[in-house]
Amino acid sequence: MxxxxxxxxxxxxxxxxxxxxxxxxxxxxxxxxPGQHGQRRKGxxxxxxxxxxxxxxxxxxxxxxxxxxxxxxxxxxxxxxxxxxxxxxxxxEQRLDMIVYRAKFAPTIFAARQLVNHGHVRVNGVKCNIPSRRIQPGEEVTLRQKAQEMALVLEAQSLNERDIPDYVVPDGTAKVVFTRIPTLDEVPxxxxxxxxxxxxxxxx
CATH class of the missing domain: 1.10.1050.10 (Ribosomal protein S4/S9, N-terminal domain)
Structure with missing residues (x-):
């Protein structure tokens, strides 16, 4: 980690x-x-x-x-x-923590990684706590029931600052399917x- x-x-x-x-x-x-020299002109x-x-x-x-x-x-x-x-x-983009972030299960990528590390995420129904795991097209990523009621998850789902991309398809409120590996132009x-x-x- x-x-x-x-x-x-x-x-x-x-x-x-x-x-x-x-x-x-x-x-x-x-x-x-940042820092005391942050406003200096950069070469x-x-x-x-x-x-x-x-x-x-x-x-x-x-x-x-x-x-x-x-x-x-x-x-x-x-x-x-x-x-x-x-x-x-x-x-x-295949990283599990990034799929969780893209699915709007977490407000930030750091919160998404924490959700995975704490065992709140399942891949094809099996708990996975490895944020760097690569998700393959067709695999399902699900939030466990307890996590669905967490404040940060509810906050993330209410955010209007970003949308769920086309290659992460929601299937209900707490499950998404990673449908394909995106190209650079498709990543938001x-x-x-x-x-x-x-x-x-x-x-x-």
Missing amino acids: SKRQSAKYKLDRRMGENIWGRPKSPVNRREYG KLSDYGVQLRAKQKLKGYYGEITEKQFKRAYTDANAMKGDTSQNLIGIL YPVKMEPNLVVEFYSR
Whole structure:
């Protein structure tokens, strides 16, 4: 299990973007970076800096997963046929915690991971507490009865800031079916993601 070491919204301020599209993001009030030197004018980034920034943004969006997990996702994507950047996005979207987040069972990706870690989620009727598990097309993800009454779940389902994407199909109030692996264009990112730069970063 990966553990977040810093405030999640610090990533927003570091990138200068509202990564998760949430109204609570401090970027909505302060677009400059955190810390006493956050308002200093930033110099032009090198090619390496641009690629690193793209990697940190994509990795951070998926809940600050560990570098080891993210690198493994890239390695698997690179070994698959087709466009590596598209494959990488597909692998990240297959994560169980991301399916829970996309299904609006949790208000944030961090809350989604916590739901999985605490055993509130079932895959094809079997309890699974591994957030990084890859869900295959056709598999069902369900919330256990007790979790359906939790305040954060009810909050998530009432949010209007995001919709459930087409590749995660609801079947009742507490069950979804992952129908297919999405392409980059289908993933509802609030900000522009550039997985092609991530591929360039790792293939240097």
